Amino acid sequence: MLKELATALQEQNSATQQQDRLPFDTTEQQENSLRNLFEKERSILNHFFDHLDIPQITRVFDQLNECKGSIIVTGVGKSELVAKKISLTMTSTGTRAFFLSPANALHGDIGIVNKDDIFLMISKSGESEELLHMRNKGVKLIAVVNNGKSRLAKVADHTIVLPLEKELCHFDIVPTASVVTQMVFGDVLSVALMMHKNFSLMEFAMNHPAGKIGRRLTLRVKDLMLRDKDMPLCAPEDKLVDTLVVLSNKRCGCVLIVEPDNTLLGIFTDGDLRRSLQKLGPNALQSSMQDIMTKTPRHIAPEEMAAQALSLMEADRREVTVLPVVDQGKAVGLLKMHDIVQSGL
Numbered sequence: 625m626l627k628e629l630a631t632a633l634q635e636q637n638s639a640t641q642q643q644d645r646l647p648f649d650t651t652e653q654q655e656n657s658l659r660n661l662f663e664k665e666r667s668i669l670n671h672f673f674d675h676l677d678i679p680q681i682t683r684v685f686d687q688l689n690e691c692k693g694s695i696i697v698t699g700v701g702k703s704e705l706v707a708k709k710i711s712l713t714m715t716s717t718g719t720r721a722f723f724l725s726p727a728n729a730l731h732g733d734i735g736i737v738n739k740d741d742i743f744l745m746i747s748k749s750g751e752s753e754e755l756l757h758m759r760n761k762g763v764k765l766i767a768v769v770n771n772g773k774s775r776l777a778k779v780a781d782h783t784i785v786l787p788l789e790k791e792l793c794h795f796d797i798v799p800t801a802s803v804v805t806q807m808v809f810g811d812v813l814s815v816a817l818m819m820h821k822n823f824s825l826m827e828f829a830m831n832h833p834a835g836k837i838g839r840r841l842t843l844r845v846k847d848l849m850l851r852d853k854d855m856p857l858c859a860p861e862d863k864l865v866d867t868l869v870v871l872s873n874k875r876c877g878c879v880l881i882v883e884p885d886n887t888l889l890g891i892f893t894d895g896d897l898r899r900s901l902q903k904l905g906p907n908a909l910q911s912s913m914q915d916i917m918t919k920t921p922r923h924i925a926p927e928e929m930a931a932q933a934l935s936l937m938e939a940d941r942r943e944v945t946v947l948p949v950v951d952q953g954k955a956v957g958l959l960k961m962h963d964i965v966q967s968g969l
Contacts, residue, residue: 693740750774849957
C-alpha cells in the first residue's frame with residue numbers, strides 16, 4: 625500500500641513539474657514563459673502592497689524608534705539572510721542594530737541582550753522553534769510573519785503580518801515572494817527610522833569611508849583640482865598667438881582668463897581655438913583673449929563635492945571636460961574630467 629502511494633505521489637509530482645517547467649522548444653516560448661513569471665511576481669507584490677496594515681506597522685515603528693537599547697534582528701533560513709541585510713542597513717543609516725543568529729543565541733550568545741533591547745524576528749511561518757525559545761530572555765519581541773495565526777505571532781508583544789498571496793514557486797513552497805516582502809518591509813522601516821532621526825548625508829559618509837560610496841560622499845573639488853603654478857592662466861589683453869604656449873604647455877585643454885588679482889573673466893578651450901580659426905582664419909591669432917573667450921563659463925566652489933562637479937560637467941547637452949574652481953569670484957583651481965574619472969568616482 626505504501627509503495628503504491630509513493631508511486632502515485634511520484635507520478636503526480638512528475639506531471640506537475642512537466643506542466644510547469646519552462647518550454648525550451650522556441651525562443652518565443654521561453655520569452656513568454658519568463659514574461660508570465662514576471663507578471664505573476666508583479667501580481668503577488670501588488671497583493672502585498674494593497675493589503676498592508678499601515679496602522680499596525682506604525683505602532684511597531686513607534687516601538688523601534690523609541691528603543692533605548694539595540695534592535696536585534698534575527699531569523700532562520702532564508703529569513704536569516706534578510707535579517708542580516710536589515711540589520712546592516714539600519715546600522716549604516718544611524719539606527720543601533722545588529723544581527724543575532726538564533727542557533728548561536730541559544731548556546732550562549734543571548735547573553736549580549738539587555739532589557740532595553742528589542743528583538744525583531746523575521747519568519748515566514750512563525751513556527752521556527754529557535755525563535756520561540758528566544759522569548760524566554762524577557763525583552764520585547766516584535767514578530768514579522770506571513771502567518772498571523774502562528775505561535776510566534778501569538779507570543780510576540782507586537783506582530784506585523786506581511787500579506788502573502790502565494791509564493792512564485794509553482795509548488796507554493798520555495799521561499800521566493802515571501803523573501804521579497806520581508807526585504808521591502810525592512811528597507812522601508814530602515815529608511816523611515818533614518819528620516820525620523822534626521823540622519824544626514826555627512827553622517828552617512830562617515831559610516832562609508834571606503835569604496836565608491838565613500839568617495840562620492842567625501843571627495844571634494846579641492847581634493848582633485850589643479851592649483852597655483854599648475855593652473856593655465858592668461859590676461860584678458862594677451863594675444864591668442866602668445867597664449868598658445870600656455871595652452872600647449874599646461875596640457876589642460878583650456879586657459880582661464882583672469883585679472884591680476886585672479887578674478888575670473890572667462891575661459892578659452894581647445895574647442896574655442898578650433899572655432900576661432902574656422903571663423904577668423906589666421907587673423908584669430910592676433911585676437912585678444914577677452915574678445916574670443918567664453919565669458920560665463922560653468923564653475924564650482926572648492927568645497928563642493930566632486931560628484932556635484934561631475935554632474936555639472938555633464939549637464940545639458942554641452943558636456944565640458946574642464947571646470948574652473950572659483951572662490952568669491954577668484955579662480956583658485958581647475959578641475960579636469962580626467963582627474964575625476966581617475967579618482968574612481
